[in-house]
Amino acid sequence: MGIVVQKYGGSSVADAASVKRVAQRIVATKKAGHDVVVVVSAMGDTTDELIDLANEVSPLPPARELDMLLTAGERISMAVLAMAIGNLGQEARSFTGSQAGVITDADHGRAKIIDVTPGRIEQAIAEGAIAIVAGFQGVSQTTKDITTLGRGGSDTTAVALAAALHADVCEIYSDVDGVFTADPRIVPTARRIPQISYEDCLEMAANGAKILHLRCVEYARRTNLPIHVRSSFSQKEGTWVVPAESVEKDAAMEAAIITGIAHDRSEAKITVVGVADKVGYAASVFSTLAEASINIDMIVQNISAAATGLTDISFTLPRSDGAKAMEALTRAKDAVGFERLQYDDSVGKVSVIGAGMRNAPGISATFFTALADAGVNIEMISTSEIRISVITAESQVDEAVRAAHAAFGLGSGEVEAVVYGGTGR
Amino acid sequence: MGIVVQKYGGSSVADAASVKRVAQRIVATKKAGHDVVVVVSAMGDTTDELIDLANEVSPLPPARELDMLLTAGERISMAVLAMAIGNLGQEARSFTGSQAGVITDADHGRAKIIDVTPGRIEQAIAEGAIAIVAGFQGVSQTTKDITTLGRGGSDTTAVALAAALHADVCEIYSDVDGVFTADPRIVPTARRIPQISYEDCLEMAANGAKILHLRCVEYARRTNLPIHVRSSFSQKEGTWVVPAESVEKDAAMEAAIITGIAHDRSEAKITVVGVADKVGYAASVFSTLAEASINIDMIVQNISAAATGLTDISFTLPRSDGAKAMEALTRAKDAVGFERLQYDDSVGKVSVIGAGMRNAPGISATFFTALADAGVNIEMISTSEIRISVITAESQVDEAVRAAHAAFGLGSGEVEAVVYGGTGR
Secondary structure, eight states: OOEEEEEEOGGGGSSHHHHHHHHHHHHHHHHTTOEEEEEEOOOTTHHHHHHHHHHHHOSSOOHHHHHHHHHHHHHHHHHHHHHHHHTTTOOEEEEOTTTTTEEEOSOTTSOOEEEEOOHHHHHHHHTTOEEEEETTEEEETTTOOEEEOOTTHHHHHHHHHHHHTTOSEEEEEESSOSOBSSOTTTOTTOOBOSEEEHHHHHHHHHTTOOSSOHHHHHHHHHHTOOEEEEETTOOOOOEEEEOGGGSOOOHHHHHOOOOEEEEEOOEEEEEEEEEEOSTTHHHHHHHHHHHTTOOOOOEEEOOOBTTTTEEEEEEEEEGGGHHHHHHHHHHTHHHHTOSEEEEEOOEEEEEEEOGGGGGOTTHHHHHHHHHHHTTOOOOEEEEETTEEEEEEEGGGHHHHHHHHHHHTTOOOSSOOOOOOOOOOO | OOEEEEEEOGGGGSSHHHHHHHHHHHHHHHHTTOEEEEEEOOOTTHHHHHHHHHHHHOSSOOHHHHHHHHHHHHHHHHHHHHHHHHTTTOOEEEEOTTTTTEEEOSOTTSOOEEEEOOHHHHHHHHTTOEEEEETTEEEETTTOOEEEOOTTHHHHHHHHHHHHTTOSEEEEEESSOSOBSSOTTTOTTOOBOSEEEHHHHHHHHHTTOOSSOHHHHHHHHHHTOOEEEEETTOOOOOEEEEOGGGSOOOHHHHHOOOOEEEEEOOEEEEEEEEEEOSTTHHHHHHHHHHHTTOOOOOEEEOOOBTTTTEEEEEEEEEGGGHHHHHHHHHHTHHHHTOSEEEEEOOEEEEEEEOGGGGGOTTHHHHHHHHHHHTTOOOOEEEEETTEEEEEEEGGGHHHHHHHHHHHTTOOOSSOOOOOOOOOOO
16 A cells, blocks of 8 residues: 555646546545545646736746746646545645655756655655645756746656655556557557557657657656556556566467557658768758757658769658758758758658567568558658658558558457547646 | 835736736836836736635635635736736746745734745845745745735735835835725715825724725834835826824825725624623623634623613624624523624724824814714714724715715815725735
């Protein structure tokens, strides 16, 4: 009967009725004999409303003040949740990130957790109370200013707190039943994955699966903390994210060397046409982008046309950085030396993920054949030890996901009833 | 060119447009060469909305959590105000009550300020920034929990901070032009009082004038801090609240031994009928009320009817405590020994206030004659050294205020254009 950390996303506490429902679940966990620590996001659309308010007074609000503003969102949800639990006869105490000892760097809007010193949380649970902690926020070690952790921040708060408290498990609640073999909105027969390794989960997250954020899975892996991803709208088991050696290999699972299919529609593709195919020219393209703080995902350099000595370089990047990248490259055109730029923001990425592929030959062949049979054109390819990704036209993403899912036999044969959506932050 | 502390109430920062307007005023003060510290209330109806939300999940929210919730209101307004100032090219940094060093006791919902240690505020202004501080909130010295100061809390924050910073002045902005000789909604010719002593201002506040709260005036008096009460909707001078010896005695003022007329419609009257007129019986009535934590305002004991040896005791109290008082007295009926109770919640109090009356005979006569001429019936009378109050029927309050205002020649003869309303908190 150890410590259970539960994290509830914004959709799980969207309104007073939802808060009361979540309160009942928390109290049930407490009554089952656990010490319970809850991390909560802002209610529903609160964060967006606060951002709108900020934009009404300033086109570019200072990051420090934006963090001060946005942290009001979790302050509201955590206090209301504590009240709802109190109304069920259990004592609950809410704590800001700062009070909970979430120490970060001073990088407002995307601060990193440096340390967690949860003395007040330990005291609260030692005294029999349920501790409610604001997700997404912390306090800077140097400036003592309030910070936010950026996307996935509440999940990361929960995992970091669970690790610091030596919790038995960190339960991440959202409106989804767990991690699926593919997005059930695209593949109705997609199966919930009962157990997934940190590594596979990281690849899923990094390649577009929206269940868990990269940072929180990385944090859990470093500390070997089990995460249980589940829905706050049902009592079903969800997906356990655990060390690879702990993933049970039942008969069905052993056959499935592929864990799942992820997809991502948030990238754009830039092609730098007519770069000199000599040492250093490609490097200067990417130095230019690095100086503009742009993260690159996939890179493909075409085979050089021997006659001209020129080549093309294509790469993908977050669509949100597209304009900035085109601008930086255009400015550097003469210095780098290339003919022209092509920008395509209607691409999508489809990835086949599974640690099982390490020892299984023919995965690429099966994947590419399936795409070809479905009439999906491959624009770029990238692989890691446990992943194969392709870039296709955005309009062909759904078809590509379905084809890959079927080719690797991932379906359950039945349509599982799930709600699917983003996890917010 | 010292430190100016400005406090803006909820109506001054009701929406984004108001926030921008206030930001301009703050920046103008900064550009005039002052160091500026701003205390701000929650925007418009935010506090009421948060209370509604709390009541949706719990009929009786725990006080600690209610404070955590309500403090989100000032967090929003202060961050948004800092952004609006930043947008005008001045650096502004917002600070919670806790960050600003507002140390309180642990009495949630009505905490008292124990100490103010504004190190971070001093640093911010030393670095040339405008400091924005959340009003109404602090942090408990013992529990380290977040507290709220209760009614008048933001004014008190401003005055306490101004005193700790040795500010030149604390400017309290609301939607009213200052302290008036009477409520201009009742007396259209009421005059703005240019200067008022702490003592007269305290009597005005204690007797129903809604401009400044008692606590904040008391705090200012203890530290001899000048308060300037003015409107954020105009550039007019308001009312200076200063030590009695600093009030300028110009010709017009010297004649005016009366500072103003206050009125209050928030009280009720209870009469305990048929109490034994012996030592200790009246005491037992008021002990009963004290045990129920009920504050009494005025008390009148009738002259005993010699034949019966019984008397009646009437007293006034906040209407909001009426039911509780009646209940406590009814329970104690046999122990105290009285015939019956009468409850009247349609009374009003009208007070004539002015330190000048100390040396001026005939004030009561003028007041009572004016009321009699206006047909106003006096139910109870209470006096202090610098105040005479009467209880009348609630329906006669307006008439009584007008009659007194005219009798003491307080009017300007002209109707001043003012907006009048409550100051919120």
